[in-house]
Amino acid sequence: MVQYRSEYEGPWASAKPVLFAYPTADWRATRPVFNITKCGHCGICYLQCPVGSVKDMDTYCEADLSYCKGCGLCARECPNDAITMVREEAR
Amino acid sequence: MAIRITPRVEQVRVFDGNRACAYGVLLCKPDLVSCVPITPMTPMVEAVWQYVANGQLNAELVAADGEINALSYCIGASAAGGRTFIGTASQGLGYMYEAYLKTAGNRLPVVMALATRENAAPDGVVSSHQDFVTVRDGGWIQIVCEGVQEILDTMIMAYRLAEDPEILLPVNVCFDGYYLSYLTERVELPYEEDVDAFLTPVAGVDRPKLCLEDPLTVPTNTREELFAEWRYKHALAQQKAKQKLEDIEKEFQEVFGRSYGGQIEEYRTGDAEIVMVSMGSQTGAIKDVVDSRRERGEKVGVIKIRLFRPFPRERLTKALQGKKAIGVVDRNVCFGWQSGVTFMEIRSAIQDLPERIPVTGFIAGIGGTDCSLEMVERAVDITRSAAEGKPHQEITWLNLE
Numbered sequence: 175m176v177q178y179r180s181e182y183e184g185p186w187a188s189a190k191p192v193l194f195a196y197p198t199a200d201w202r203a204t205r206p207v208f209n210i211t212k213c214g215h216c217g218i219c220y221l222q223c224p225v226g227s228v229k230d231m232d233t234y235c236e237a238d239l240s241y242c243k244g245c246g247l248c249a250r251e252c253p254n255d256a257i258t259m260v261r262e263e264a265r
Numbered sequence: 266m267a268i269r270i271t272p273r274v275e276q277v278r279v280f281d282g283n284r285a286c287a288y289g290v291l292l293c294k295p296d297l298v299s300c301v302p303i304t305p306m307t308p309m310v311e312a313v314w315q316y317v318a319n320g321q322l323n324a325e326l327v328a329a330d331g332e333i334n335a336l337s338y339c340i341g342a343s344a345a346g347g348r349t350f351i352g353t354a355s356q357g358l359g360y361m362y363e364a365y366l367k368t369a370g371n372r373l374p375v376v377m378a379l380a381t382r383e384n385a386a387p388d389g390v391v392s393s394h395q396d397f398v399t400v401r402d403g404g405w406i407q408i409v410c411e412g413v414q415e416i417l418d419t420m421i422m423a424y425r426l427a428e429d430p431e432i433l434l435p436v437n438v439c440f441d442g443y444y445l446s447y448l449t450e451r452v453e454l455p456y457e458e459d460v461d462a463f464l465t466p467v468a469g470v471d472r473p474k475l476c477l478e479d480p481l482t483v484p485t486n487t488r489e490e491l492f493a494e495w496r497y498k499h500a501l502a503q504q505k506a507k508q509k510l511e512d513i514e515k516e517f518q519e520v521f522g523r524s525y526g527g528q529i530e531e532y533r534t535g536d537a538e539i540v541m542v543s544m545g546s547q548t549g550a551i552k553d554v555v556d557s558r559r560e561r562g563e564k565v566g567v568i569k570i571r572l573f574r575p576f577p578r579e580r581l582t583k584a585l586q587g588k589k590a591i592g593v594v595d596r597n598v599c600f601g602w603q604s605g606v607t608f609m610e611i612r613s614a615i616q617d618l619p620e621r622i623p624v625t626g627f628i629a630g631i632g633g634t635d636c637s638l639e640m641v642e643r644a645v646d647i648t649r650s651a652a653e654g655k656p657h658q659e660i661t662w663l664n665l666e
Contacts (some may be wrong), residue, residue: 176497178494178498179409179491179494180494182473182495183473183495183498184370184372184433184473184484184495184499185370185371185372185487185491186482186483186484186485187481187482187483187485188479189482190480
């Protein structure tokens, strides 16, 4: 008697545990620090982030550090210079 | 008393294979068509695009920059729940090989028309079955057509089969390039609403799809035990597809009045001692030879393999039981066995039978050459000597020997 573990016929699975449960960025070397008073909520960092880790917080944006790899693209592109990259301290 | 539905025909037209296939696409209303034109299916793409330009077909067209991208568009659209169509041949199929495997593995019901062509090298834009037999283990369902009307009808059945919730597998509708893609025949066109009704059972099927409300991932980067499970389910769906095609074809016959025998077509095999087995367009030549031999009182029949993948093993064993010899005419080469692919598979299939039936293989029509009546006559003669237990050659290349 064959026992099934997946409810799907093919390699499909809910994306929720895969995308939203596992932190994928603990190897990051630098992290972005968002100055929310400078942030103009233009959304450029939200669009530019290669891993989609920037969250829209209604009046400003902020990185979700569970997924941010610290590439610095948001800091480079921010028109208001609201983001600075700081070194992660040694763990 | 059962109500007998009289098949109705919208109009009768003279179409070549490409046009018949395009008309089948029009009737099945895909959401996305993604094709890179390649000989011998270029007019099919032109016809489909013309339908869209005329406003007859409301589909998104993608002019992809290569076959692998073309099929990848279909994978994306199909994973999002759309109905997709793609056509290609030979080198195009080779170029999309990586995406080809993924389509089947992800269980996406893409329908692909293949105007079959010889694989290069040697280079030659010529007919053969070599391209689709080369990818036979890719996990797709492969249906091989013999005539132009059959191409149109198989397109409609292919969508019904692919999108069935128990199957969910991509389907190749294969027809010989040149011999069928450019062959002009009488074609009966069914009514659009009849095709709509025929496809209704799969129109509302809830299959897994990519959407924002309930995000899914495909293909899941799989832990080992789940990999085996999904492979097993894939194999199971292939097995189910055999009976499913028969059921769909029965229903098709009730609505449209035509049938092609389901997995295999048995032509005058009932009392036959010698059975020739074939696939695709050259079956017509073999049927002609069978007819003339029957007039002379020889008990010869022919079996056409219509469903090549999954291989119709059960029906073949039943049809071949008690025969004295089997001759297999292949339009392809199975390297490693130095025979045709069907020859090798028929030999495996008849292992289930108690008697030992000699199988002789013939390779004909390679490189777009004609499988002529004279060649088939020789093939039947050799198979007859095998039936009589006389020494004979196992594999004969009819073009060369």
